[in-house]
Amino acid sequence: MARFSNKVAIITGSSNGIGRATAIILAKDGAKVTITGRNAERLEETKQQIIAAGIGSENINVIVGDITTTEIQDKIINSTIEKFGKINILVNNAGAPFMDSVGTLGFSQDISIYDSTFELNLRSIVILTQKARPYLEATKGEIINVSSITSGPQAHSGIPFYSMSKAALDQFTRNIAIELIPFGVRVNCVNPGLVVTGFPQAMGTPLEASKTIYDFMGSNRDCIPIGKTADPSDIGNIIAFLADRSQSFYIVGQTIQADGGTTLIMAMNTHNLMELLK
């Protein structure tokens, strides 16, 4: 039997990147899925990729819209219940960094960027989790949040509001995990390193420049020790593991660093001191 048969999963931000890969993995493994994002065309691509994997369209619920709005948050939850009758898995993946039109970095970023960053990367997750909670308690379900290695403990001063929002998401994960575990609901978090997705474009980085960055980082082991920039499915497989109670039931409230070793590197140690002392 497929590991997610009879399960219903909501995967936010599934019109691209990590969310799309996760939706495909869960659906292929038997889950009925609600997929969602603002871009209708890209969301349709996700749907078609799931169908191409042999899944019937009756197992896919598509909601187009902005997850920071009450209307779409309600639609995601209510349509899932109407179509599939329950919620077993909530993957809070939708998220992005925000930039102004000239790409200002650091604390010179306008406070409106702080507002939009926290609205998407934290507030919408808190609200969706609150709305999904009774349904997840009813099924003793799973929540997986998608954070980032920028949550710390290293500073990320170029994108301060983004990294602060992810640090807050990590703490949200721990707090809600301890509150919900007595009700049988498990909450965990994945913190990816660099993954090949639409993320740089969301920051205004052109596609070619993104490829240059991915190639540079992936081929420098002092950036990514495993020697490869992640594909979205590398993260999707970890999300699926955390959603699979039969395999991961004893992991509660953890933030899993999935970064090919990036956060283990300290710049001090990347220099050859023997060369320096010659």
Ligand code: NDP
């Ligand atoms: P993508 O840009 O490829 O995907 C982001 C997804 O979020 C898209 O489906 C996008 O859909 C959705 N989204 C963004 N804003 C909204 C909104 N207002 N309403 C509804 N949906 C929205 O990037 P990733 O796959 O990389 O990002 C997924 C998660 O992974 C994010 O939380 C990100 O912070 C995190 N992450 C990514 C890393 C990376 O290197 N790629 C590293 C660490 C963390 P649409 O545009 O259609 O609205």
